[in-house]
Each structure stands twice: as structure tokens, then as C-alpha cells.
Ligand SMILES: Nc1ncnc2c1ncn2[C@@H]1O[C@H](COP(=O)(O)OP(=O)(O)OP(=O)(O)O)[C@@H](O)[C@H]1O
């Protein structure tokens with residue numbers, strides 16, 4: 001239980017491998033309509049790629065030594081992963097929780113509320129992995145990837161997907177209704193999408209924007225993804241990866257605590 | 266063996282006392298009911314039993330385990346039918362059961378077999394492949410009951426199991442619950458239907474405003490508070506009733522009475538004799554009926570209002 005009186009209290013999540021049952025439930029539902037949802041999800045990054053790559057690419061010939069299409073493709077891989085996870089753990093999770101009340105049903109079984117939320121986060125991360133990887137395959141076929149190091153991108157998508165899922169679940173655990181998600185996307189996801197170095201190098205931006213970028217998981221994942229795609233592997237990538245891991249670990253308790261507070265009265 | 270035991274059990278939701286220091290003990294193999302008007306605290310009591318709501322104070326043990334300490338172990342041995350049908354609408358009827366079984370770590374093969382049996386048992390096997398969204402309300406309820414049995418529970422907790430069922434379906438559910446009880450399952454239910462309580466419960470408590478007003482077997486409670494029979498009388502508009510006068514004229518064979526609007530209910534253990542005495546009270550009744558006393562009479566007498574919670 002969350003004890004608010006003890007200020008130095010550290011939350012100890014009650015999670016076992018049962019959380020995977022929750023993932024499994026969502027995965028089974030996903031299998032029923034994976035074709036349409038996959039299609040729908042990678043059309044959008046393709047549109048960005050086409051519009052910006054071919055449109056803007058005419059004016060911007062090279063960024064940091066590579067073509068503009070090559071520059072934005074690895075970033076779009078990560079951002080498409082972010083969008084799909086964010087949709088899943090906001091609208092998707094909220095529907096399951098509030099409309100269908102299946103979280104309530106699940107916690108009458110030996111599953112704990114922590115395991116239910118953890119299962120949702122794993123599923124969110126899986127979506128990031130899947131949609132990002134599918135888009136990665138597409139840009140690879142289009143010849144925009146030039147290094148085998150890119151094979152490390154799918155696991156990266158899963159790890160950074162955990163962070164996207166955690167932040168979305170935090171919002172879901174305090175969200176009063178569907179409308180509130182407009183704020184989440186307008187205030188958090190869209191700015192992150194625009195200012196995390198997907199479309200232009202962050203280091204050309206004002207200093208405070210750079211500082212903010214460093215505090216977002218997307219920026220670090222885009223840096224890693226792009227450098228893997230062109231085979232520029234350095235110690236710097238470990239630092240970026242370490243920061244993503246730190247986000248994943250530090251954020252983990254929050255959706256659990258908040259969701260418990262929301263559902264358990 | 267004791268299945269569930271509550272001692273000074275209390276639940277407070279942000280200052281609202283929903284359950285107020287109640288004591289009860291439910292034996293294994295017993296079927297036990299919580300009766301009470303809306304807002305009495307029935308759901309709150311069972312939610313604490315299935316480890317959903319934390320106990321504010323007092324003690325609650327299920328199968329000899331403390332609810333706050335062993336929720337997973339307790340929930341593993343419990344079947345739960347909550348007040349709302351929280352089925353999974355994205356899955357078929359059968360998948361609802363199979364997936365639910367997986368939360369108990371029941372292997373898929375076993376779950377499939379069990380699911381088929383349970384759908385048969387609740388009379389919905391022809392809907393096995395239907396989407397839950399396409400079921401009628403009553404079928405959903407039956408599916409929720411089937412789902413609660415997937416793990417062969419030792420104790421079955423049902424919060425208003427037959428709300429929304431048509432009379433056929435209700436009788437089917439009653440028959441099946443009685444069958445389970447005969448097989449030794451402990452059944453705990455809350456209900457608004459007093460007939461349901463009479464049919465199913467060995468023992469019950471009547472709750473109101475978080476407190477237990479009475480406890481006993483349906484039969485004993487009826488005999489204690491009402492007697493064997495009730496005479497229902499229709500009064501002419503605005504007839505005043507003087508309790509003293511009534512007692513004097515009808516004599517001892519009328520234990521008590523209750524008035525509700527233009528109806529007068531006389532409680533008795535000797536209906537025939539009371540009927541013969543009726544002319545003594547000199548009121549031209551618009552209607553009269555002698556019938557056996559029911560739990561509803563007890564309920565209305567004790568809670569002093571109708572089952573929907575309006576004071577009379
Ligand atoms: N989550 C909650 N937060 C605050 N108060 C609550 C909550 N749940 C129930 N209550 C209050 O607790 C009291 C008991 O509610 P409960 O749901 O246990 O009654 P009930 O006997 O099941 O009623 P019903 O027959 O309508 O289902 C009511 O006054 C109700 O308003």
C-alpha cells in the first residue's frame with residue numbers, strides 16, 4: 001500500500017511473471033486485427049518521409065554528411081514507435097480500464113494491479129518494437145540504411161517503448177476522460193516529435209531547446225538510431241542508452257502507484 | 266471450518282462510513298447472504314473479501330488468511346461475480362473463459378475443457394463463439410457466473426448474481442447455485458431479491474447503513490419477526506389507525522403490524538383466527554388477502570423502508 005505518512009517510503013512493486021498474462025491477452029486481441037492496424041500505423045511515417053524527404057529534401061541537400069532522406073528515416077523509425085505506443089497506452093488502455101472495466105475483472109484473479117499495469121506497459125513496449133521495426137524494414141528496402149549495426153535498433157525500440165508506455169500510463173492513471181488525451185498529445189508527444197532531432201539537428205537550436213531535448217527519451221533514441229543506421233558507433237551511444245534505461249527504471253513505479261490510487265478505493 | 270470471518274470490520278471511504286464495525290462468521294459449505302437496501306454496504310463488504318478494497322479497520326479472514334497479507338493466495342481460491350458485468354468485449358465467449366483461466370495459470374487444454382463444461386452448465390453453450398458484445402444482458406450475467414467458476418473456487422462470492430435476468434434465467438441460476446452448494450461449495454451472495462435469499466441462503470444478515478440489523482436462517486427470521494402468516498388489507502383513503510385500539514380489538518393473535526400508504530399488513534401465526542376477528546376493527550377493507558409470511562416482510566419491517574431505499 002502507498003503510505004503517505006512515511007515520506008521516505010520507497011514503493012516496492014508487486015510484480016511476478018503473471019504480468020505476461022496481461023500482455024498475452026492484449027496480444028491475442030491484436031492478432032485479430034493486426035493487418036489493418038499495421039497498415040494504418042506505418043502509412044503516416046511514410047507520408048512524412050515522402051513529403052519532407054522529397055519536398056524539403058530538394059532544398060536541404062545534406063545534413064551532417066548524409067542525404068536528408070537518410071537523415072530523417074532513422075528518426076522517423078523511433079517516432080513512429082513512439083506514436084504507436086502512446087496511442088496504445090492512452091486511448092487503448094483507457095478504453096480497457098474505464099469503458100470495459102477489464103482491469104477490475106483481472107484483479108479479482110491472483111493478478112495484482114501492479115501486474116496488470118506492468119502487462120500493459122510491456123504490451124506498449126511491444127507495439128513500439130513492432131511498428132518501429134516494420135517501418136525500419138520499409139526504409140531499409142528503400143535503401144536509406146547503410147550499416148548492419150541497425151540490427152540493434154529493434155531492441156532499442158523495445159526499451160525506449162517502455163519509457164513511452166510508462167509516461168502514457170501515468171497520464172492514463174490520472175486522466176478523467178478521453179478528451180484529456182488531446183492535452184497529452186499536444187503538450188508532450190507532438191513537441192517531443194518536433195524537437196528531438198528527427199527532422200533537424202538539435203545542436204543548431206537555442207541552448208534551452210537543447211537542454212529540453214536532452215531530457216526527453218525520444219532525443220536519445222533518435223541519436224542512437226541514426227548513428228546505428230550509418231554505422232557511426234561510439235561510446236556516446238552508451239551514454240544515450242544509459243539515459244533511456246534510467247528513464248525506464250525511474251518512471252516505473254509512478255504508473256503503478258497512481259493506477260492503484262485510481263482503481264482501489 | 267470457517268470460510269470467512271469478519272471482526273469489527275469497518276470501511277470508510279473519504280469520511281463516509283460504508284461498513285460500520287460488523288461481525289460475522291461464514292462456515293465452509295454454507296450459503297450465506299447479505300441483504301440490504303441500496304447503499305447498505307453489501308458490495309463494500311464483498312469487495313473487501315475478494316481483496317479489492319482495503320479494510321479500514323477490524324479484521325477480515327478468508328479461508329484462514331488475512332486479506333491484507335495474502336491477496337494472491339486468497340484470490341486463487343475465490344470465484345468472484347462482481348456487481349457489474351466486466352467481461353472482455355473484444356473476445357469471444359469461449360476466449361473470455363480461456364483467457365480468464367490463464368490469469369490463474371490454468372493450462373490452455375484444461376481451460377478449454379473447463380470452459381465448455383461451464384458454458385453447458387450455465388446454458389449458454391450455443392453462444393460459445395459469439396462476441397460478448399452481441400450477448401443479451403442476461404447471457405452476459407450467466408457468462409460472468411460461468412467465468413467465476415473457472416478456477417474451481419473453494420468460495421464463490423456473488424454480488425447480485427441475478428440482477429437483470431428474466432425469471433427463467435433466474436431459476437436456472439438458482440438451480441445451478443443450489444447444485445454447487447450441494448457439492449460442498451461455500452456461497453456468499455448479496456441480493457435485493459428476497460425470494461432469492463429465501464431460496465438460496467442457509468443463513469443471512471440484513472444490513473442497513475453499514476450495520477448488521479439481524480442474522481439468522483430465513484425461516485427463523487420470519488418466525489421471529491413476523492410469524493407464519495400475513496394478512497394484507499386495503500384501507501380506504503386516509504384511514505387513521507390507532508395501534509392501541511388495533512391491539513385491543515384483535516387480541517394476541519396479531520403480533521404486530523406495518524402500514525404502508527393505504528395498505529395494512531397484520532403479522533400473525535394464526536391467520537384463520539385473525540381473519541375471523543377482522544370485523545371487530547370496523548373498517549370497510551377494499552381488499553384482503555391471507556398469505557404466508559416472507560422474508561420481504563422481515564426486511565421491510567427491519568429496514569423501515571422499501572427495498573429501493575425510500576423511507577415510507
Ligand atoms: N468508491 C466509493 N467511494 C466513496 N463512497 C463509496 C464508494 N463505493 C461505495 N461508496 C458508498 O458506500 C456506501 C455503501 O455502498 P455499497 O456499494 O457497498 O452499497 P450496496 O449495499 O452494495 O448498494 P447497492 O444495493 O446499491 O449495490 C454508499 O453510501 C456508497 O455511496
Ligand SMILES: [Mg+2]
Nearest residue numbers: 307308309348
Ligand atoms: Mg452493491
